[in-house]
Amino acid sequence: MAPHSTPSEHLPPFLAAIDLSKYSSAARILAVKELAYTGGLFSVVTEQTIDTALQLLKDTVGRFALYIDCSALQSIQDVVDILDAGAAKVFVSSEQVAQVQQVPNVDASRVVYFPTIGADEAERQFQGKGYGLYLHDLADVGVVAGLLDAMGRERPTVYARKSEVSEEEAVVLRRQDAVPVIAAGRLTTTAEASKCGVRVASLLLAPVVSDRPDGLFTTLVTDERGVALGLVYSNEESVAESLRSGRGVYWSRKRGLWRKGDTSGDWQELVRIETDCDNDCLRFIVRQQGKGFCHLSTASCFGDYRGLSKLSKTLQNRKRSAPEGSYTKRLFNDSKMLNAKIMEEAQELCEAVSKEEIAAEAADVLYFTLTKAIAAGVSLEDIERNLDGKSVKVKRRKGDAKGVFAEKFGVNGTNEANGSTNGNVVPITGTAANTNGGLSKEEVREAESRPKGTNDNAGLNAEGRIAMRRIDTMTASSSTIHEALQRPSQRSTEKIMAIVRPIIKEVREGGDKALLSYTHKFEKATSLTSPVLKAPFPESMMQLPRETIEAIDISFENIRKFHAAQAENKTLEVETMPGVVCSRFSRPIERVGLYVPGGTAVLPSTALMLGVPAMVAGCKTIVMASPPRADGRLTPEVVYVAHKVGAESIVLAGGAQAVAAMAYGTESIPKVDKILGPGNQFVTAAKMLVSNDTTAQVSIDMPAGPSEVLVIADKSANPAFVASDLLSQAEHGTDSQVVCITVDLSEAQIKAIEDELHSQAMALPRVDMVRGAISHSVLLSTTTLSHALELSNAYAPEHLILQTASPLAVRDMVTNAGSVFCGHWTPESVGDYSAGVNHSLPTYGYAKQYSGVNLGSFTKHITSSHLTEQGLRNVGGAVMVLAAVEQLEAHRRAVEIRLGWLNGEGKGREQV
Ligand SMILES: NC(=O)c1ccc[n+]([C@@H]2O[C@H](COP(=O)([O-])OP(=O)(O)OC[C@H]3O[C@@H](n4cnc5c(N)ncnc54)[C@H](O)[C@@H]3O)[C@@H](O)[C@H]2O)c1
Ligand SMILES: N[C@H](CO)Cc1c[nH]c[nH+]1
Structure with a gap:
């Protein structure tokens, strides 16, 4: 051949x-x-x-x-x-x-x-x-x-x-x-x-040829970093034995088959076998155990390790058994000190000028960096693998400096031009490539609130514990605090919009067919043939255990009572001048679309929070929408609530496609006048987009995205309660955010909250979801209640929990929050389900300008005016002057002509 x-x-x-x-x-x-x-x-x-x-x-x-x-x-x-x-x-x-x-x-x-x-x-x-x-x-x-x-x-x-x-x-x-x-x-x-x-x-x-008379293959043995340990020989038998046993096995020219380490104990774990470029030499990559490869007890036949390899081995030995009082041991045990040293050395490296200084400072940075890595169980090989991974990236990052560092060095770093503050990814252009809106797979995963993988160390600190970032507000700069309080989901709003826009367009143009195809795609409910379930809903779809029915009924009644009490039954009437009566009365919005999330958790409680006030307000057409399960069915609790509140239909779809179907209507889904309800980032973006389209004629309640909570805890707070409240929102999704502000707590008291957070989180079934949320959550320590409130009001949390000695007095200082939970016996979850308050609340800091869902969300106000003859006489002059100022003559004459009639100047006065 x-x-x-x-x-x-x-x-x-x-x-x-x-x-x-x-x-x-x-x-x-x-x-x-x-x-x-x-x-x-x-x-x-x-x-x-x-x-x-x-x-x-x-x-x-x-x-x-x-x-x-x-x-x-x-x-x-x-x-x-x-x-x-x-x-x-x-x-x-x-x-x-x-x-x-x-x-x-x-x-x-x-x-x-x-x-x-x-x-x-x-x-x-x-x-x-x-x-x-x-x-x-x-x-x-x-x-x-x-x-x-x-x-x-x-x-x-x-x-x-x-x-x-x-x-x-x-x-x-x-x-x-x-x-x-x-x-x-x-x-x-x-x-x-x-x-x-x-x-x-x-x-x-197969392609390997020996260039030796004895037919043996020359074999180079190296460690994982490629450092040569020695030269040996192999043949087919020794290679086969090495692969079979997973150890370094060679062919000794004197003794035949040679299982390295059988007599010395210095054996080798096999990592890989390779051939060289022209197939006349093998390379065994091994993890050497014991004293080293060489019979002289050195690491290699060419002497001992040097440089980074040497440092890495020394640090690993120190981690196993560091001499008491050694500096490295101190660093291993004191992560704060180690972090401070890394910052200090990085600063010195930045300031270094001469070659010698730069070499010395770079060495210090490498020493402390490697100490941190090895303390956390990360090896030099892991770091090099990471570097190799980065070297093959296709998406080029601009690599601008960020936040405080950009500020400090006076370089542009916010990267706002491309709508991203964290990724710096230069978008791919020109093809259908942007179907993810330029989001990386990881960002999409986060937007979808998918749990973190077990190999992802999100939310874990260097000791492998679930921990929030901690910031001492007395020493941190305001930009550090500001950056820590950025909602994770806000960093990619434009990119999420880019994903959602084409979905809305398709459903608007393609109706039921397009809607169904998205449900097949996202919910995997491929057996579904109709995107809607019309009332009356069959009994068989609402089969529930008795205790669930009771719990829903209790919650239903409390929510009904609280929302019914908000009704404005009487028309407001004010006589602003004699004979000038102004009134205001409310009417239900006729057709409402209620989005009940269902991606990562089924939320029948949200069906209650939206359905009950819609029913109390008297909305004529209530359409619910919720993503079905993969078998095409809806959770029976949602169907039961829909039935109780008198919904006319349930749209079996989620996400942007469900929002679009309700906004524009389809062959089988009625168009609604207002869409309410929380959801993930795709849902929130879709609501914002349709409400901005004047042709859709639809309004929305508010941007209610990933859940968030802020807990203010003073010395009276129970650390276990604080942690449990933080976790109750962290478990919603990886893009949720929780914030704890401590007031004048000692190190031991803060540590007690952190310990509780870790141990309670570890016991949760959704721990991998929680880790995602914790990775962008923060604990801020303050010394005064007023500072804590100042930070909280600026953040404007969806939920604010006051675990303080006098919660009601503190509540009076709250200017921005979706819903406030007062005192040690008021966990936020009572509001989520059964107390009576609404859980559909503004997130992203929109509590500064929006209220949570309430009865008023389902009504609109109409005003009316009624003037007597005397009333027109009283107010007419002012109207005519202002209309003249605006040069709107018809406005002016509408009064003038009537006043003329009253003064007997017109004809047919008796007809009026
Ligand atoms: N603010 C509030 O009042 C409040 C109340 C309850 C729940 N929440 C929040 O609601 C959210 C519920 O989120 P969820 O994901 O569980 O359910 P969801 O129903 O909001 O979203 C699921 C839908 O997202 C869409 N989707 C998923 N991946 C997509 C992708 N890659 N591209 C386009 N669309 C995609 C699919 O259509 C799917 O049906 C959570 O973030 C929770 O914190 C907020
Ligand atoms: N905490 C959510 C509001 O952000 C609502 C909810 C539903 N189920 C449980 N909690």
Whole structure:
């Protein structure tokens, strides 16, 4: 067979094809030897598995090379996200390839072309682009050789897959410099050949040629950072044994098979085996145990470690057993001191000028940085992996300085121009790439309030405890406090709007069909054929346990009483001048749309909070909307409440599409006059957009987004109560925010709140949701109640909890808040469900200008005037003068003509 020119990149010996549902974390992959030791993995990603893929990439970046077949994805933004998360390569279909070309910064060598159209057209798309080529479903591996020959020297890297491929066939592919893609289950580390398995050792060694007379393979042994430990030899037997046992095993020219460490105890954990660029040398990457690799008890045969490796080993030893009184031990035990040192050294590095100073200060920064990392269980290798991950990012960040640092150094940092204050991501333009509105997958996850993955350390401090950021308001700058109090969801408003706009447009234009298709997409309720459920609702849809019915009925009655008491039954009448009577009376808004959230939790309590006042107000048409479950059904509690309040229909949809359906109406859903109800960022953005469209003729209650709470706690507060109230809102979603303001508490008292927060959070089923919220939450310590109130009024929380000695007196100082909960025996959750107050409240600081939902939200006021003859005489002069000032003659004459009549100047006076 003619030799083919080797592609100019370093390729894995094969790609092990894994199923993402089975191999979703690095730990799972590492547990399977066949996958762990050669580094190349392949997986097909779909809309359903994209999040798993992104999480896996995050978890394994720099450890494995993941090749992802993206040909089933609809959005090119998803493909970009996969590349950005560190995929070695993406396989894209003929349909996707043109779009990928338009994305800036995508390196062609990270794209593998998967032809899904006719050969001629495919060749035109592919030729000269520098992509790899994926040959899928091969009938015969011999085809590859012919194809490669035809392509000549400019040939691409070829990835080839044949189902049930035999070892022989895989070796043929490998010798042709093609990369075989082999189902993980077919791979084996056993030494013996078998019909149903493909030996990893055979594939690894297939192209390797020894340049030694004894046929042994020269083998370089290195640690994970690539530092050489020594030179040894291998052969097929030792390589197979190494893969089987997961240890460094070599071939000694004197003693034969050599399991390193069997006699000395200095054994090696195998990380990976690689071949070099021209296949005449192996590299074993190992984790050396014991004293070191060399028989002289040094780390390597070339002496001891130096530089960062040496520092990292020393710090790891110190962490295990630091001598009492050592400086490093002190740093390990005192995180505040360590943080202060990092800041101090960073400052000194900024001020350094000469080469010597810069080297010395940079060394200090590295020392303290690495100490912090190792104290937290982060190794130097982890940091380097992270760097490698960042080096392959596609989305370029502007990298502006931020906040106080930008201010301090006088550089522009707020990046407001592109609507982002935290991401600095330069948006992708020009293609359908922006279907996520420019949000990264992680930002979308947060907007969707999805729980944090177990490998994501959101909300955890350096000790791995769930902890809020702490700020001492006596020493922190006002910009630090201001920045800490920014709502997470506000950072991406424009991007969320960009996602929501096309959804609204589609539903407005496409009606029921478009609405249903979004429900199929977001709720996965693909069996649903109608987007609405009309009253009367069948009994079978409201089957509930007795105690649930009782609880709903009690809450219903309390909410009804409190809202009924808000009714303005009498017409307001004021005689402003004799004979001039002004009145005001209220009328229910006729048609209201009530959004009941249902993405991450089912909220029948919100159905009560909206439905009961709508019923009390007398709204004629009550339409509810709530996302159905994946089986297409609604939670029975919501149906029961809808029935109790007399709703005419329930829209089986959520998000922006439900808002659009109620705003514009569809074939089966009535258009409403006002939309009320809280929801996630997509819902809130949609409400704001439709209320701004004058053609929709719809108003909204307020922007009521992700839940938030602010607790003011003085010395009388019980730390367990404080923590429980903070957590009750943190569990709503990863984009919720909770704030605790302490008043004159000692370090021990603040610590008691932090301890409670950690231990109570750890026991919650939604702990991974809570961690997300805690990651952008804050504890502010103050010394006076008035300062605490000043901060709270500026923040304008949705819920304000006063755990203070005289809560009612403190309440009098509140100027901005959605709802206030007074005293130690008033948890916020009583207001969420049953006390009677409404829980649909303004968030994002809108409590400065909006009230929470109340009876008035469902009514409008109409004014009327009634003048007697004398009344017109009394007020007419003023009207005529002002109309003349405004040069509105018809206005003036409307009075003048009447006064003329009264003065007997007109005809037919008796007709009036
Ligand atoms: N402020 C208040 O008074 C109040 C009261 C109750 C609840 N809340 C808040 O309501 C929110 C409820 O959020 P939720 O997510 O559980 O339910 P939700 O019903 O508000 O949102 C779910 C919908 O979001 C849409 N969506 C999800 N991912 C999307 C994406 N990537 N692109 C476009 N649309 C997408 C889907 O249509 C889905 O139906 C929470 O943030 C909670 O804190 C606030
Ligand atoms: N706390 C939410 C208002 O932000 C409402 C709610 C519903 N269920 C529980 N709580």
